[in-house]
Amino acid sequence: ADALLGLVSALTGRLHTSFHQTGTATGRLSSSEPNLQNIPVRTPLGRRIRRAFVPGEPDMVLLSADYSQIELRMLAHCSGDQTLREAFRQDRDIHRFVAAQVNGVPEPQVTDQMRQRAKAVNFGIIYGQSPYGLSRQIGVPLQEAEQFIEDYFQRYPRVKSFIGATIAQARRDGYVRTLAGRRRPVPGIRSSGAIRSAAERIAVNTVIQGSAADLIKMAMIGISRQLRRVSPRSAMLLQIHDELLFEVPQAEVEPARQCVARIMSGAMELSVPLKVEIAIGKNWEQTK
Numbered sequence: 001a002d003a004l005l006g007l008v009s010a011l012t013g014r015l016h017t018s019f020h021q022t023g024t025a026t027g028r029l030s031s032s033e034p035n036l037q038n039i040p041v042r043t044p045l046g047r048r049i050r051r052a053f054v055p056g057e058p059d060m061v062l063l064s065a066d067y068s069q070i071e072l073r074m075l076a077h078c079s080g081d082q083t084l085r086e087a088f089r090q091d092r093d094i095h096r097f098v099a100a101q102v103n104g105v106p107e108p109q110v111t112d113q114m115r116q117r118a119k120a121v122n123f124g125i126i127y128g129q130s131p132y133g134l135s136r137q138i139g140v141p142l143q144e145a146e147q148f149i150e151d152y153f154q155r156y157p158r159v160k161s162f163i164g165a166t167i168a169q170a171r172r173d174g175y176v177r178t179l180a181g182r183r184r185p186v187p188g189i190r191s192s193g194a195i196r197s198a199a200e201r202i203a204v205n206t207v208i209q210g211s212a213a214d215l216i217k218m219a220m221i222g223i224s225r226q227l228r229r230v231s232p233r234s235a236m237l238l239q240i241h242d243e244l245l246f247e248v249p250q251a252e253v254e255p256a257r258q259c260v261a262r263i264m265s266g267a268m269e270l271s272v273p274l275k276v277e278i279a280i281g282k283n284w285e286q287t288k
Helices: 002-006 044-051 070-079 082-089 094-103 112-127 131-138 142-155 157-173 193-230 250-265
Strands: 018-020 030-032 060-067 175-177 183-185 235-240 243-249 276-281
Touching (some): 060 193, 070 157, 131 142, 157 175, 157 193, 175 193, 183 193, 193 243
Antiparallel strands (some): 060 276, 175 183
16 A cells, blocks of 8 residues: 555555556456555555545546356356356355255255355365365365365266366367467376376366456457547456456446446346346545
């Protein structure tokens, strides 16, 4: 926070970051000098810092547009698992839904602990988390974590098949592709031991997270072409992984909101709906 004040431009009176196309292996944009993708949001201090980020004009507000659970939606689409797809089509709480299925209880009976474990597994599947890693994260014995993952794959066998097929394809070709066709080499995929395990995690994660990175870039291009037509003074300020932040005149919030939501939700055709959550505030903290 101390460093931010020294980075304010004397010319514009604003804070400017630099975005990098090649800063991450998955294809996500990265930010530096300062890194505005790394401002905390879940801690009281982080929220106080976000409160200091305000629009540059008094009649402006900040509009945040965030893809909801985009990586899990990508997993549902890529795996072809009909149960997961239907849950997203019905706009269910996916972590509660999975917890209910894996534990064999109705959704109203899912406890907070059950949901938290399901959430850990949902994201752990994407990042190739081991049973040992899961057991440490959620604080259960290793055997229990192994059983939870096994129950998950029994309930969603298409997810396991997708992971296996992605790894096999990477081993055969030496690379994987995102949904948009972007190719990433996976060195080490034909090695053994820890090197191969890491490469396998990279292969699966690239298809999921790399496709999500392509998606938001496609949305950004579409928005940059159309937003000024409905709100001439609006501007795209930041991209924070799955979220876009805009500066919008108060009088043009509704047309800007509709434009952003329409383009983001239609940027890529998937077998599950792309849900976009929009929030508006006078400072960055209010948009969360």
